[in-house]
Amino acid sequence: MFSELANISIFKGLKSAEIVQLLNSVSYHIHTYEPESVIAFSSDNSSALFILIEGHVRGEMTSYNDKDIVISEIHAPDTFAEGFLFANKNKLLVNIIAVTKAKVLTIPKDELLKLLNKHTQILNNYLNITSNRFVLVSEKLKFLMFNTVRVKLAIYILDLEKEFPDKKSFRLGKTHEELATLFAITRPALTRNLLSLKKDGFIEINNKEIKIIDREGLIQLLN
Amino acid sequence: MFSELANISIFKGLKSAEIVQLLNSVSYHIHTYEPESVIAFSSDNSSALFILIEGHVRGEMTSYNDKDIVISEIHAPDTFAEGFLFANKNKLLVNIIAVTKAKVLTIPKDELLKLLNKHTQILNNYLNITSNRFVLVSEKLKFLMFNTVRVKLAIYILDLEKEFPDKKSFRLGKTHEELATLFAITRPALTRNLLSLKKDGFIEINNKEIKIIDREGLIQLLN
Numbered sequence: 482m483f484s485e486l487a488n489i490s491i492f493k494g495l496k497s498a499e500i501v502q503l504l505n506s507v508s509y510h511i512h513t514y515e516p517e518s519v520i521a522f523s524s525d526n527s528s529a530l531f532i533l534i535e536g537h538v539r540g541e542m543t544s545y546n547d548k549d550i551v552i553s554e555i556h557a558p559d560t561f562a563e564g565f566l567f568a569n570k571n572k573l574l575v576n577i578i579a580v581t582k583a584k585v586l587t588i589p590k591d592e593l594l595k596l597l598n599k600h601t602q603i604l605n606n607y608l609n610i611t612s613n614r615f616v617l618v619s620e621k622l623k624f625l626m627f628n629t630v631r632v633k634l635a636i637y638i639l640d641l642e643k644e645f646p647d648k649k650s651f652r653l654g655k656t657h658e659e660l661a662t663l664f665a666i667t668r669p670a671l672t673r674n675l676l677s678l679k680k681d682g683f684i685e686i687n688n689k690e691i692k693i694i695d696r697e698g699l700i701q702l703l704n
Numbered sequence: 705m706f707s708e709l710a711n712i713s714i715f716k717g718l719k720s721a722e723i724v725q726l727l728n729s730v731s732y733h734i735h736t737y738e739p740e741s742v743i744a745f746s747s748d749n750s751s752a753l754f755i756l757i758e759g760h761v762r763g764e765m766t767s768y769n770d771k772d773i774v775i776s777e778i779h780a781p782d783t784f785a786e787g788f789l790f791a792n793k794n795k796l797l798v799n800i801i802a803v804t805k806a807k808v809l810t811i812p813k814d815e816l817l818k819l820l821n822k823h824t825q826i827l828n829n830y831l832n833i834t835s836n837r838f839v840l841v842s843e844k845l846k847f848l849m850f851n852t853v854r855v856k857l858a859i860y861i862l863d864l865e866k867e868f869p870d871k872k873s874f875r876l877g878k879t880h881e882e883l884a885t886l887f888a889i890t891r892p893a894l895t896r897n898l899l900s901l902k903k904d905g906f907i908e909i910n911n912k913e914i915k916i917i918d919r920e921g922l923i924q925l926l927n
Contacts, residue, residue, distance in 0.1 A: 524866075542846055552845075564842070567828075568835035574842050594828070601821055605790075608820075611834060612790035618841045619787070619797050622775075623765055625848040643747075 485534055489558040490610050494602045503600070507592035514579040521577040527565035529587040533557045536583030540575035553617075553662065554580070563607070564614045566590055617663075624664050630674040633664045635699045638684065642693055650685075650692035708757055712781040713833050717825045726823070730815035737802040744800040750788035752810040756780045759806030763798035776840075776885065777803070786830070787837045789813055847887050853897040856887045858922045861907065865916055873908075873915035 486504075487497045495503070511534070514520055520531070520538060533555055540553045540561070552575050555561045565571045567590070588596075597604045624633045637660070645651040655663065661671040678684050683699050685692040693699065709727075710720045718726070734757070737743055743754070743761060756778055763776045763784070775798050778784045788794045790813075811819070820827045847856045860883070868874040878886065884894040901907050906922050908915040916922065 564835060564838040566835060567831035568839045569832070570839055571835070574839070574846065594831075597827065597831075598824055604820065604827070605817070608790035609792070611838065612788060612794070613792055615787035615834070615838050615841065616791045616793055616797070618838065618845060622841060622845050622848060623797065625845060 485558050491560050491606050493606050507588060509586055509588045511586050514583045516579055516581055518579050520579055521573055523573050523576050525573050527562055527571045527573050529589045530563055530593045531561045532586040533559050534584045534586055537580040538583055539578050539580050542575050564611055621663055630666055630670055632703055634674055635702045639699055650690040652689055653691060708781050714783050714829050716829050730811060732809055732811045734809050737806045739802055739804055741802050743802055744796055746796050746799050748796050750785055750794040750796050752812045753786055753816045754784045755809040756782050757807045757809055760803040761806055762801050762803050765798050786834055844886055853889055853893055855925055857897055857901060858925045862922055873913040875912055876914055
């Protein structure tokens with residue numbers, strides 16, 4: 482188990498032996514969850530850092546009409562729900578559900594704070610993790626402001642083009658799975674819309690490389 | 705100027721004299737911006753902590769069809785754009801514009817890291833600030849997933865009711881301005897929709913206190 486932890490971003494740069502020593506210096510708990518069981522409810526207060534050692538979990542928002550929206554999927558080894566830990570309003574906002582059998586190590590907030598205070602490397606890692614999460618949620622926010630999948634894709638592709646100013650074609654940068662999660666839609670809907678942009682002559686797709694054929698047309702889609 | 709800094713959350717718990725001493729131990733810059741000038745572009749990399757000492761700024765996302773969406777408004781004294789600072793993809797994502805004349809102190813990332821390493825209180829404050837921002841963006845995400853303002857309001861009010869299980873009526877908790885920003889709509893649209901929920905008999909509003917009259921009706925709105 483401890484050898485797995487060396488691959489996790491919060492312990493990046495540390496040796497397995499150091500991680501064991503660190504964990505022995507704080508109090509932590511390990512729980513195992515069955516598939517589809519709830520690890521934490523959206524109304525729970527965030528009071529510990531969750532480290533997923535084994536398995537696969539999802540975070541989902543439930544609305545009152547019982548439509549659940551999957552916000553994120555986390556595969557071991559990784560941390561989750563760390564973004565809310567130090568907030569004044571520290572409710573989780575998402576239900577955390579085990580997709581497969583899952584093993585979770587929790588470090589209470591106060592114990593984590595001790596680690597952050599003592600170990601510059603862990604502090605760096607933690608700031609990097611939470612900042613990356615913030616970027617992910619902010620990007621998601623940007624795409625949710627636009628209603629249709631076609632528009633979301635058009636913006637994503639136009640943004641991507643700007644990152645490769647010297648190239649005529651570029652890779653999508655994310656899997657269809659990751660893009661679907663970013664846009665809060667299903668994977669088939671993502672693929673269908675990507676192909677329709679191709680069929681309608683806005684883009685070409687060759688060997689996973691995207692080329693913009695009709696830039697003006699893509700921009701017109703946004704109106 | 706330094707007495708103002710004692711009121712800012714990153715320096716919470718520190719005396720003015722300590723703050724002066726801290727700032728003298730790092731390199732920082734101060735810039736002044738005219739109203740409607742750009743402090744930072746969305747494509748800029750986040751490389752410093754911004755501290756707004758005087759004035760009022762807004763963050764807005766620009767889309768390709770030149771519709772700008774105001775994401776947040778920050779009034780001095782406060783920090784801004786701190787969420788992206790330690791991310792791998794650390795582009796700001798929003799343009800930061802001075803609304804009034806604005807005075808901004810910047811501390812480069814490396815210098816900030818030194819402060820976080822040395823001062824437990826500043827570390828606590830910084831984790832608290834970034835976590836609060838994460839909660840704000842996550843809440844915004846939740847509301848953007850629902851299309852109409854009526855539905856956003858219905859969810860907000862039903863959530864609020866759960867926070868006051870023993871009360872028959874409760875305060876809105878945010879100003880109309882703050883709610884409009886949360887829902888990414890204009891303030892008049894917010895007020896109009898709130899009044900229409902009242903007119904249609906879903907809620908009563910008395911002296912800023914909300915009372916749910918037709919809970920089933922509110923839940924039906926979500927379908």
